[in-house]
Amino acid sequence: xxxxxxxxxxxxxxxxxxxxxxxxxxxxxxxxxxxxxxxxxxxxxxxxxxxxxxxxxxxxxxxxxxxxxxxxxxxxxxxxxxxxxxxxxxxxxxxxxxxxxxxxxxxxxxxxxxxxxxxxxxxxxxxxxxxxxxxxxxxxxxxxxxxxxxxxxxxxxxxxxxxxxxxxxxxxxxxxxxxxxxxxxxxxxxx
Numbered sequence: 089x090x091x092x093x094x095x096x097x098x099x100x101x102x103x104x105x106x107x108x109x110x111x112x113x114x115x116x117x118x119x120x121x122x123x124x125x126x127x128x129x130x131x132x133x134x135x136x137x138x139x140x141x142x143x144x145x146x147x148x149x150x151x152x153x154x155x156x157x158x159x160x161x162x163x164x165x166x167x168x169x170x171x172x173x174x175x176x177x178x179x180x181x182x183x184x185x186x187x188x189x190x191x192x193x194x195x196x197x198x199x200x201x202x203x204x205x206x207x208x209x210x211x212x213x214x215x216x217x218x219x220x221x222x223x224x225x226x227x228x229x230x231x232x233x234x235x236x237x238x239x240x241x242x243x244x245x246x247x248x249x250x251x252x253x254x255x256x257x258x259x260x261x262x263x264x265x266x267x268x269x270x271x272x273x274x275x276x277x278x279x
Contacts, residue, residue, distance in 0.1 A: 106144045108134040110158055113151045122203040152205050167220055173227035183265050186250040194251060218242055228276050244271040
């Protein structure tokens with residue numbers, strides 16, 4: 089009697105391998121410069137061969153693109169929870185996002201001038217943040233020069249403010265949130 093072949097088990101195994109490769113790529117990005125991220129490093133960190141990485145991802149750029157999509161989906165999950173006009177909810181989601189992803193994003197920003205992938209990711213992140221500000225805070229924005237007010241809210245909620253407070257000054261999550269909330273509310277009240 090011929091043995092039946094279970095394609096589902098093979099698909100699950102392949103998915104698990106792809107996830108290990110992405111996990112390894114993300115972990116390496118927290119310690120290596122993009123220029124030093126090689127297929128061999130990814131393969132070694134994920135416990136597979138370079139050929140396996142190529143079979144699953146196509147190339148080093150394929151690894152980075154798959155990781156970009158994975159991180160973008162996580163960011164959407166963190167930042168799209170709040171309703172338009174829910175200032176407290178939007179800020180809480182933003183702060184949770186920065187706690188979870190801020191350090192990785194900062195690593196990419198450090199490499200923006202030297203690396204095309206980092207440059208593209210940074211540009212996409214800035215556009216995403218501005219669109220998020222307009223969606224979340226649009227109903228709360230005071231009258232006046234819309235672009236200027238949006239610029240103020242973008243600045244008050246920027247990752248660099250979180251970095252300054254949380255990482256550079258060593259403030260707690262609660263204190264960082266309190267300062268960013270004050271900046272945001274002052275902007276929304278004053279316009």
